[in-house]
Amino acid sequence: MGSLFRSEEMLLCQFFLQSEAAYNCVSELGELGSVQFRDINRDMNSFQRKFVNEVRRCAEMERKLRFLETEMHKDGIEVLDSGENPDTPQPKDMIDMEATFDRLETELLEVNANAEALNQNFLELTELKQILLKTQGFFNEHDGNLEPGEALKSEVKKMSLIPPDLSAQEDQQGQLGFLAGVISRDRLPPFERMLWRACRGNVFIRTNEIETPLKDPITGDEVHKCVLLIFYQGEQLKTLVRKICEGFRANLYPCPETANERQDMAMGVMARIEDLKTVLSQTQDHRHRVLVAASKNLHNWWIKVRKIKAIYHTLNLFNLDVTNKCLIAEGWIPAPEMESVQLALRRGTERSGTSVPPIVNRMSTRENPPTYNRTNKFTRAFQDLVDAYGVAAYREVNPAPYTIITFPFLYATMFGDFGHGTIMTLFALWMVLNEKKLQAKKKLNEIFLTFFHGRYLLLCMGLFAIHNGHMYNDCFGKPLNIYGSSFRVNYK
Amino acid sequence: MVLMTEYQFNIDSGYLEGLVRGFKNGILTRADYLNLVQCETLEDLKLHLQSTDYGNFLANEPGSLAVATIDDKLREKLVIEFQHMRHMSYEPLSTFLDFITYSYMIDNIILLITGTLHQRPISELIPKCHPLGSFEQMEAIHVASTPAELYNAVLVDTPLAPFFVDCISEKDLDEMNIEIIRNTLYKAFLEAFYKFCEDLGGATADTMCKILAFEADRRAFIITINSFGTELTKDDRAKLYPRCGLLYPDGLAMLARADDYEQVKSVAGYYSEYSVLFEGAGNNPGEKTLEDKFFEHEVELNMLAFMQQFHYGIFYSYLRLKEQECRNIVWIAECVAQKHKAKIDNYIPIM
Numbered sequence: 106m107g108s109l110f111r112s113e114e115m116l117l118c119q120f121f122l123q124s125e126a127a128y129n130c131v132s133e134l135g136e137l138g139s140v141q142f143r144d145i146n147r148d149m150n151s152f153q154r155k156f157v158n159e160v161r162r163c164a165e166m167e168r169k170l171r172f173l174e175t176e177m178h179k180d181g182i183e184v185l186d187s188g189e190n191p192d193t194p195q196p197k198d199m200i201d202m203e204a205t206f207d208r209l210e211t212e213l214l215e216v217n218a219n220a221e222a223l224n225q226n227f228l229e230l231t232e233l234k235q236i237l238l239k240t241q242g243f244f245n246e247h248d249g250n251l252e253p254g255e256a257l258k259s260e261v262k263k264m265s266l267i268p269p270d271l272s273a274q275e276d277q278q279g280q281l282g283f284l285a286g287v288i289s290r291d292r293l294p295p296f297e298r299m300l301w302r303a304c305r306g307n308v309f310i311r312t313n314e315i316e317t318p319l320k321d322p323i324t325g326d327e328v329h330k331c332v333l334l335i336f337y338q339g340e341q342l343k344t345l346v347r348k349i350c351e352g353f354r355a356n357l358y359p360c361p362e363t364a365n366e367r368q369d370m371a372m373g374v375m376a377r378i379e380d381l382k383t384v385l386s387q388t389q390d391h392r393h394r395v396l397v398a399a400s401k402n403l404h405n406w407w408i409k410v411r412k413i414k415a416i417y418h419t420l421n422l423f424n425l426d427v428t429n430k431c432l433i434a435e436g437w438i439p440a441p442e443m444e445s446v447q448l449a450l451r452r453g454t455e456r457s458g459t460s461v462p463p464i465v466n467r468m469s470t471r472e473n474p475p476t477y478n479r480t481n482k483f484t485r486a487f488q489d490l491v492d493a494y495g496v497a498a499y500r501e502v503n504p505a506p507y508t509i510i511t512f513p514f515l516y517a518t519m520f521g522d523f524g525h526g527t528i529m530t531l532f533a534l535w536m537v538l539n540e541k542k543l544q545a546k547k548k549l550n551e552i553f554l555t556f557f558h559g560r561y562l563l564l565c566m567g568l569f570a571i572h573n574g575h576m577y578n579d580c581f582g583k584p585l586n587i588y589g590s591s592f593r594v595n596y597k
Numbered sequence: 598m599v600l601m602t603e604y605q606f607n608i609d610s611g612y613l614e615g616l617v618r619g620f621k622n623g624i625l626t627r628a629d630y631l632n633l634v635q636c637e638t639l640e641d642l643k644l645h646l647q648s649t650d651y652g653n654f655l656a657n658e659p660g661s662l663a664v665a666t667i668d669d670k671l672r673e674k675l676v677i678e679f680q681h682m683r684h685m686s687y688e689p690l691s692t693f694l695d696f697i698t699y700s701y702m703i704d705n706i707i708l709l710i711t712g713t714l715h716q717r718p719i720s721e722l723i724p725k726c727h728p729l730g731s732f733e734q735m736e737a738i739h740v741a742s743t744p745a746e747l748y749n750a751v752l753v754d755t756p757l758a759p760f761f762v763d764c765i766s767e768k769d770l771d772e773m774n775i776e777i778i779r780n781t782l783y784k785a786f787l788e789a790f791y792k793f794c795e796d797l798g799g800a801t802a803d804t805m806c807k808i809l810a811f812e813a814d815r816r817a818f819i820i821t822i823n824s825f826g827t828e829l830t831k832d833d834r835a836k837l838y839p840r841c842g843l844l845y846p847d848g849l850a851m852l853a854r855a856d857d858y859e860q861v862k863s864v865a866g867y868y869s870e871y872s873v874l875f876e877g878a879g880n881n882p883g884e885k886t887l888e889d890k891f892f893e894h895e896v897e898l899n900m901l902a903f904m905q906q907f908h909y910g911i912f913y914s915y916l917r918l919k920e921q922e923c924r925n926i927v928w929i930a931e932c933v934a935q936k937h938k939a940k941i942d943n944y945i946p947i948m
Binding site: 150151152157161164167168171172292295298299302303345348349351352353354 | 640656719734737738
C-alpha cells in the first residue's frame, strides 16, 4: 500500500541485448509492460532507422486486414472478440502470415470483380425489362394512331405508280424514330432541359418512374431510376440525342418497334434474369463462406500483427553497437520490478536459443524520472481524474487515494437524493457486473464508453449519494420522515 | 460595412474560421520539406508524410506507389476539406466559396472541349477534371461545336453564364479560339469576383482585393510574354487583360504595345512590387524563373491574409496555399521517383 500514496521509484537502466535475441526479449518485455524505452535515435529520420522495412511489411499486412474487415462489414459478418491473447509470432512466421493474407486478398478481389461483372449484367437486364414493361403504355397510344395510318399507307403503296424503294423513303421521312433508355432520377431535370435546348425543342420525351430502386454494381448503393422514351426525326437529331444521353450517363437499350417483338424480348429477358439470379446467389454464397472462414481468425491476426509492429517500432528506438553484435537500449523501470524484468529477459533469450545472457545495467542520472502510479481497474478512474488536472512530480504525494473518498462525497453533498442515488447506483452496478461482456463489444457508443470507463467512480458516487440523501431526508425530491423530528424545546 | 463587423462574424462563420486556421497550422514547414528532400524512394516519402497532418492518406493504396496516385490523394484530401466548409457555410460565405469554384469550372470546361477536339472519349476526360469544378451539365459538353452552341445548350444554366457574354461567336472551336475563350472567361470571372469582394467591404475587401489585383496583373504579364511569336494580335491581346489590377489603365495600355521581354520588364519597372519580381528572374540555371517569383509573391500575400481575423480571405488563401503545397510535394516526388535530384530544391517554401 505504500506505493499508492506516492509514485514508484524508477531506475534508468541500460540493456545490452544480443541481436538475435533482441526480438524475443522485447516481446517478453512487451508482455510484461513495465519498461518505458527512450528514443536513442532521436536525430534519425523515420525512414533511416534499421527496421524500417519490417515496419513497412507490417503496415502492408494491416492494410490487407483492413480490406478484409471492410468486406466483412459490407456483408454484415461480425468479427468476434474471443478475448484470448495469442503469442507473438517469430520473424519467420511473418512470411507465412503475409502469404495467407495475400492469398485471401487476391481471392476476395477476384470474387468481387466477378460479382461486379455479374451485377452489371443483372442491372442491364433489369433495366431492359423495366423499359419493355413501361413503354407498353406509350406505344399503345402511339401505335393506335399509326395502325389505321399504316394500313392506309400500305394500300396506297399497292395502288401507287411510284416504285417501291422511293415510297419507302417517303415513309421514313414522316416516321418518328425513337430511343429507349434509363436514367437516374436526380439527373432527369437537367437532362430534359439540355435536350430541349440542344435540339431546339424538336424532340419529344416521355418518362416513367421505376418504383423499386436498382442496385449500382460498383458502389452498391440503391439508385432510383426512370425510363425514358425519346422521339426524334432525322439522323442528326439522333446523334445529338445519343451524345447527350452519353453525357448524362443514361443507358440506351435497343427496343423493338412492334408489340409482338417486344413480348418475345420480354420473355427472353425474364428467363435470362432468372438464370443470372441463380449464378449471383452462388457467387454471393462463395464470398460469404470465404469471409466467414476468415472472420474466425481476424481478431487473432490483428493482435499478432500489432504486436509485431510494436516490437519493431521499439527495436527502432535502440542503438546498434559498433561491433554489430548487440543492441543497446535505455529505459525506465520501476525499482520493485527489476527482478521480473530480468526474468523476462532470460525467458526471451531462452526462446531465441542463444546462450549469451542479456545485461541490465543501472545508470545513475540527474534526469527527472517519469511518474508511475500503479493502479488497478478500480483506482484507475480516480487516478485519471487527478491526472487530468496535472500529473504529480516524481515521488510527490499522490492525491488519488484520498480522492476515492473525497470526490464521491463532495459529489453526493451536491446531489443528495436517496431515490435518484439508487437509480445511479443500480446503473453503475449493472455496468460493473457486466464488465466483461461490455468490454468485448467493439462498436460501443462514444458517450456510453465515457460512462463505462468511469463505472467504479459512478458506483462510489451513487453509494455516497444514497447516504447523503438519507441524511438530507430527500427521496425523489420529496421529503422523508423516518426518524421524526430531532428538535427539542429546551426552555421551560 | 455594418454587416461585416467583428462582433457578428463569429455567429455564422466562427466555426469555419477556427477550422481553417487549424488546417493552416498543419501546412508542411521547412523542416518537413528538408526531410522530404532526403527521401530515396516514394515509400520513404509516404512514411514521412504519415507523421504530418496528412496521416495515413496513402495507407490503403495497394501495390507500388506512383506519383499520380500521390497527386490524386493529396487533391482528394483538399477537396473533402473544401466541400465540408462549403456545406457548413452561410451566405455570403457560400457565394464567396462558390466564386472560388468557378475558376475550376472554367478549367474543366476548357479541358473537356480540348479533349473532344482531339477525339478523346468523354469517359477518359471526366476523371481528369478537377472535382471542385464539376457541375451537372459538364459531361454533355461535347455536343457543342461552336461557342454559341456551347452557351445556348450547356452553359446558360450554369453560374458561368454571365461570364460568357463576351465570348459568344459563331466561329468553330479550335485551338486558338479555345485559349481565347479561356482567357476571356477568366477575365470576366476575375472582375466579377473582385467586384463581389469590394462590395463585401471590411477586412475581406482589404485582403482579397490585393490578392486578386496581383492575380490580374500576373495574368496580364503571362499572357503578354506567352503571346510573343504567336498569331495573337495586339488588339486581341489587349481584350484579354483583366482590368481589376494595379496595371489598369496605364500599365495595360503599355503592355498591349509591348513587343518583347525587355519592354515588358520596363513596364513592370513603373510599379515597385513588380519590378522586384522581374529583377533577377531568368531562365539560366541558378536563377529563379519568373513563374517561381510570381508563386513566391502569391504565397507571401496569402500568408499575410492570416494576419487579420474575421474575414473571408483566409478561405481563399488556405486553398491556394494547400495547392502550392501539393505542387511542391508532387515536384519533390517526381524528382525522387526519377532519381534526378539536381533541381529538387525548386519548391516554394510556405511556412
